[in-house]
Amino acid sequence: MAKITKRLCTLVLRLMAVGATLLAAIVMVTSHQRTSIFGISFEVKYNHTPAFQYFVIANAIATVYGFLVIFLPSESQLWRLVVALDVVITVLLSTSISAALAIGTLGKNGNSYAGWLPICGQVPKYCDQVKGALISSFVGLIIYVLLLLYAIHTVLDPLLLRKT
């Protein structure tokens, strides 16, 4: 009974992670805004920034991986790989979030030393969408960290019990 509850918990967590990373990728891909300065119209899009492209790719990979793991039968030998792959996905998501966050913060605050002006004043809708995508992806990341902590706990505990 406790085993089924645990399996159900991890299933729900994995479904939530898939939802969060999918939402993050969609919100980032659809983020664009047309604005005009001094009569010149121009458009900002996620694919103008390498860090945001990487963010979309990382979240898409996490979504596909999370989706596939849900359908993995519980007696499969592949589960030995899932802990290792969860680590890879956690690193992938956290690097993509931190790169996008570095560029997003620059867009919001600028960097006077480098002469880079903030752009969020001109394109507030675009910046809000990027922020939303970052928050959604961060939720996905937290779920993967929880899954990892749980895996480390269940894998390490039997080893320690055997030792003592």
Next chain:
Amino acid sequence: MAKITKRLCTLVLRLMAVGATLLAAIVMVTSHQRTSIFGISFEVKYNHTPAFQYFVIANAIATVYGFLVIFLPSESQLWRLVVALDVVITVLLSTSISAALAIGTLGKNGNSYAGWLPICGQVPKYCDQVKGALISSFVGLIIYVLLLLYAIHTVLDPLLLRKT
């Protein structure tokens, strides 16, 4: 005998990781260059950029942690925590590298859509030092990934052998 060899291997790897992250932090902290454009003299330093500050903090934490783990006695109960902490350090290092890389790439190539000009043409020495720090930290990251893969291998194998 094989056990001693393995312990020696992980010790050497951990020493190399401490060296790499320490070097990365030092190279980044000492990176600065004075230049003048149109007769106005100004200085670029790592602490003008939040992503580089985070990079230095992350590498300093990884160095202190790696140093402490080296002196952990092999029969200590704290080893159960080391695998989990290795994951934390791996995530910390990879996020700091990706944030610094995002800003470093921007400094090198600029972003014409956002009106951010490349600055490495004016401060080549500073950019080279940032690049060196990134490479050194990346070496440290690879070592932590190797240590993690090894830990996953040794922790998971006995479990699988017990099952079959």
